Amino acid sequence: MSEFDLPESITITRPDDWHVHLRDGAHLGSVVAHTAAQFARAIVMPNLKPPVTTTAAAAAYRDRIKAALPQGSDFEPLMTLYLTDNTPPDEIRRAVDSGFIHAVKLYPAGATTNSDAGVTDLRKCYATLEVMQDLDLPLLVHGEVTDNDIDLFDREAVFIERVMRPLRRDLPALPVVFEHITTKDAAQYVAEAEGPIGATITAHHLLYNRNDIFRGGIRPHYYCLPVLKREEHRLALVTAATSGDERFFLGTDSAPHGIGAKETSCGCAGCYTALHAMELYTEAFARAGALDKLEAFASLNGPAFYGLPKNDGTVTLRRETWTLPATLPFGETQVVPLNAGEPIGWKMA
Ligand SMILES: NC(=O)N[C@@H](CC(=O)O)C(=O)O
Ligand SMILES: [Zn+2]
């Protein structure tokens, strides 16, 4: 599709974000309005310090999120629990009874930001996972092995063989979301696997490849986990997202870190996209000539997987060029959005 064939605007059912980091305290207050302006609901990641491991902690975090929303916002946070080696099966029953917890998150210990309390060996969690399977509570997976002898760029593909296949063989009815997939291996696995499985795809993994981390110098704001991969993988993700296959849905993985924690000798992983997520996805789908597939990916496939109704109402994205801010407030400091200071060709009305 050339620029001349692009519509002036696109209107779709109000979308949701099925993977976002809202942080806490003053940081939460700085970022939650961005997500609430773009999305009706979001699956909120539990990797706080300390992590959200109980229903009681999730209830308190949900209250803090609601209190931090702009007045009149109807945004609904969909809460998750952080799985540890010791999460008791009873905690799963409490979570399901709560009605506001929609999933449990698996962080392999050491895989990513605030994953120290994560799972060291999934076999320790089987009694708990069996209750999740019985109660149909999805397991959300950061799918990377952590072994130092496995190349950083291979950790997702190796995870499929070493963890994902055995897990889903042992618990075939457990709903699983392969979060923020970054490789053709993961896209192919999700498309072909049997049983209840879905995958989220970020806007930045649809738009960028690993060259972008090193374009003319090292660019920490393009560093996230799982790290951007080769172009062939980006193309496979675009094909998956625009295929119409209902297993693939939107999850920004917007993951803000203060500017000082990114621009430093050992910078944190995470891209901040909450401000302009739908604009970025629209750009990715427009470049693929697949704007007609955006609504399924952003607004229909996620609710269907989670057994929730799709949203009422619509949003409109107009073809209009504006410039992203260089920084945004982030508690006591600032956060640099992805593509800071650069033009972007769509604007949410
Ligand atoms: N994606 C990231 O690079 N970072 C996330 C953690 C995660 O989702 O793995 C964060 O919380 O900062
Ligand atoms: Zn992750």
Ligand SMILES: [Zn+2]
């Ligand atoms: Zn994440």
